[in-house]
Structures are given as C-alpha cells and as structure tokens.
Amino acid sequence: MNTTFVGTGRLVRSMLQEDRMRLLVWALLLSGFAAYAALVLPRVFGADGLQARAAVMAEPAGAMMAGPGYGLDDYTIGALMANEMLGLLAVAVAIMSLLLVVRHTRGDEEAGRTELLRAAPLGRHAQLAAALTVLLVANAVVGTLLSAALLAAGLGAADSWAFGAAVAAVGLVFGGIAATTAQLSSHARAASGMAGAVLGAAYVLRAVGDAQERGGSALSWASPIGWAQQMRLFVDLRWWPLLLLVALAVAGAALGYALEARRDVGAGLLPDRRGRVRATAAGRTLVGLTLRLERGRITWWAVGLFVFGALTGSIAGPMAETMASQPQLLAVLGVDPTDEEAMANLVSEAMGAFLKFFAMAVAVYGLAATHRLRSDEAGGRAELALAAAVPRARWAGAPLLVHLGASLLLLVVAGAGLGLGASSEIGAAAVGEFALAALAYGPLLACWVAAAMLLYGLGWSSVPLWALLIVVFVVGMYGPLFELPQAVLDVEPFGMIDALALAGPGDGDATPLAVGAGTAVVLAVAGLALFRRRDLRL
Secondary structure: OOOOOOOHHHHHHHHHHHHHHHHHHHHHHHHHHHHHHHHHHHHHHHHHHHHHHHHHHOOHHHHHHOOOOOOHHHOOHHHHHHHHHHHHHHHHHHHHHHHHHHHHOHHHHHHOHHHHHHOOOOOOOHHHHHHHHHHHHHHHHHHHHHHHHHHHOOOOHHHHHHHHHHHHHHHHHHHHHHHHHHHHOOOHHHHHHHHHHHHHHHHHHHHHHHHHOOOOOHHHHHOHHHHHHOOOOOOOOOOHHHHHHHHHHHHHHHHHHHHHOOOOOOOOOOOOOOOOOOOOOHHHOHHHHHHHHHHHHHHHHHHHHHHHHHHHHOOHHHHHHHHHOOHHHHHHHOOOOOOHHHHHHHHHHHHHOHHHHHHHHHHHHHHHHHHHHHHHHHOOHHHHHHOOOOOHHHHHHHHHHHHHHHHHHHHHHHHHHHHHHHHHHHOOOHHHHHHHHHHHHHHHHHHHHHHHHHHHHHOOOOHHHHHHHHHHHHHHHHOOOOOOOHHHHHOOHHHHOOHHHHHOOOOOOOHHHHHHHHHHHHHHHHHHHHHHHOOOOO
C-alpha cells in the first residue's frame, strides 16, 4: 500500500472544520454580489442604458477594467456579467484559493504544526493532498452558488453553469500555483507573495491585452483570467478554454507534489539569504528591523504598482483618439478638439481617475500593518521582546510608522508609473504631477493603517476592517453602475478626494485631507494606548 497519502481524509475533515466559517463567508459574499448585479442592473439600465454602457466598455479604458468586449453590439445583462463581473469575481476567488493552500501547507510548516503531525501515521503528501481537496471543495461550492445566483436571475442555464465553472477553474489554477510557491520559500508570507505576484501579472496581461484589441489580443491569451473571459459567456459559449484552465490547475498541483518530494519539512527549495554577521546601526532599532523585514514585500508592491501604472497610462493615446472622434461629447464638455492644451488636460483628468484605483490597492497593503505583530504575539515572540527593556508603544509603533511610510512611497510610485505611461500623450510633466497628486490619498491611507492598529490594540480580529475595505471598493468602483443612493456614494472615502485638483493650481477641497489626518492620529494613539493596557494572548 502506498503510504504517501495516509491520513489525508482526516486532515480534510480537520481543515474543513477549521475553515467552514471563512469559506462560507467567501461563498455567500461572492454569490450575493453576483445575484445583486444580475437582478438589479437590468432594472437600473433598461435596454437603452445597457447599450450605452456597451459604448463605454468598447473604449480601451473600459476594456482594461472589464474584459475583451464580446456581445457589445447587443449588450444583454448576461454579456455585462461576462464582461464586467467575471474578471472581478475570478480575482477574488483566486485570492481566496491561494491563501487557503498556503495557510494549510507552508503556514502550518512555519508554525511547527506539520512536524507534530508527521510524528503520527501521516503520509508525506497527505497535507498537500488535503489542502488541494479542500481547495476543490471550496471552489466547487463558490462556483455552484454563483451559477445558482445567475439562474435565479433568469439567465441561461448553460452559460450560468459555465460562468460558475470558469470562476472556480481560475481559483483552482491559482491554488495550484500556490501549491508550487509553498515549496519554494520557507515562509508563508513569501509563498503568498509569489502567488499573488503571479495573479497580479495575470491581471495586468489580461487588462493590457484587452485594451489593445477588441476581443482580446495575444497578451490576453497569456493570462488564465483571459482564458475564462474568452469562453464568450452569454454571447457565443465555447467550453474549450475551460480545458486550458483545468490543465494548468493540474500542472500546478503536480509540480507542487514533485517539488515537495525534493525538500525537507520546514525548508524551502529557494535558499534563504545569509544575513549580516553584525546588524547595521539602523538594524539595531525597531523601525530599522521592521523595515528590513518588510523590504522584500515593499519592493514587490512597488514594482507591481509601477508596471501596472505605466501600462494603464499607456492607454492615454487611444483614449485621446477616442475622445477626438466624438465631437458631440467634446461639445458637451466645452472642449475645442483643435486646442491641444485643452485636449491634453481632458486626457489628464481622465487618467487621474485611475489614481483612486491605485490608492485602494495600496490600502490593501496598509491593512497588513499589524500582521507581523499578530504573528509575533501568537508565536510567543512578543512576550520575549517585551520582557526586555522595550516599551509597548515603541514595539507596536514601529510597524505603524513603517507601513505608513511605505504606503506613501507606494502611492508616489504608482502615480509616477501612471504619469510615465501617459507622458507620450500629455507631456513629461505628467510624471511629477501624478506622483504628487497620488499623495493626496496619504491621510486616508493613514486612517486605514491606524484603524488596523486600533483593532490590534483591542485584541480584535482585522476581518471587519477587510470587509469594510471590500465594501468601499465595490461602492467606489461600481456604485454609479448599481445606481446606489447619492448619500452612499458621498460617504465613500476615496471619492471625497480630488487628487489632481489638490496637486494643481485648481480649487481642490483640502478638508478631507485634514479630517483624515486628524482621524488617523486619534485612531493610532487610541490603538497604542489600548495595547499598553491589555494582556498578551498566550
């Protein structure tokens, strides 16, 4: 009998019991969002409104944010779901999947639980097999609920089932990629970061490829997300791209098994860098040590945001050509198409709208401000550190300062990348202009970082804050599409800031910046004070 998978069934039951609430929230949230969109949008738009929406999706900027643009000539609610919602849901399920696999493989190894489990009758590949089994179950549940939501909205059965299968298959692909990256690094955060970097690259390739050519270009086919959208759901359904996703998922899982057989428990195939014999002066401070530990993650975030910003800015040229071909729109905006300066300003304002999207992305980084503190506390390292002459406020405040500074840096990098990509159309000054404008979101990001510290000071989970960020993202990006009440749109924090107006000579309202900065100070001080007064978790 092959003993390499002994104990897999018991581990599957244990993992499902541990993750049951987490997976239930993911499934209900995603399927609820799909059901809301499929039921509400037809009433909001009507037939004429849907066709007007199709004109927006036909533009390069619309294709970049949505999809390849199948069915735009007769834009039904099904075509809208395939073009505008499929990619978003696929990214969300991919994040769920890669975190799930890393948590139950490399995360358990790093925490020392795998070594304890291996002391019992447990096969070498049992843990990875169990994690992939749970991955399959989770994606099957999410895909089934998504299909059921579309069926309940009255959409076609075959395409609805294909929609759920496509989203689930993307999740399996990135779960398989995470199974591979979990073997490469000895740290769970690095494994998640590598899988997340692949996901980010896949999204960028899909976005740029779809913006280059209606229906997708060669770059679109370099992305698993692009494969799902190339199924032409609700327009001209074809199933064979789904086979590509399944094959890639199987290949990722198989590579994970092969690599796991070639390493020791707790070790990664990629060697850890040897550290210095003696710490530098900065490394002997808490801020310097935290910065050293965060350096790799900050670098990858900066590279990703700069590249994505530059690629986004590169559509400024096609955007200008599209605007110039619509004299009626320019007349409504009061812009003379022969006035080059006025046209450049119009394109600059349109490109500046992407700064809001990048600020939301950086907020994701900011919310991780307390992750290392939580892991140090759970692993018993905080107790050892605080037993020395280290004040609690200084120990907890170091990550707060580093993440705040890194968030500002990432804003500048994203803005500079956006300006660089658009510079060929609106001038080289766009690099500095957009980099400065992006800093307008700094006080708001400080609020997210400080709110994370407040929850840590209380000893509470950061899940509510993540849920709030998801709500803010949906309202900010899709609120007008869903025709949400104006009162809801007005309280969306990122929408309160006119970054370009604040950075330029315009009359930008600086009130949200002052309120954000003040709120961040209050939240940070309260979080540090509460942490000083609570017991550590043992």
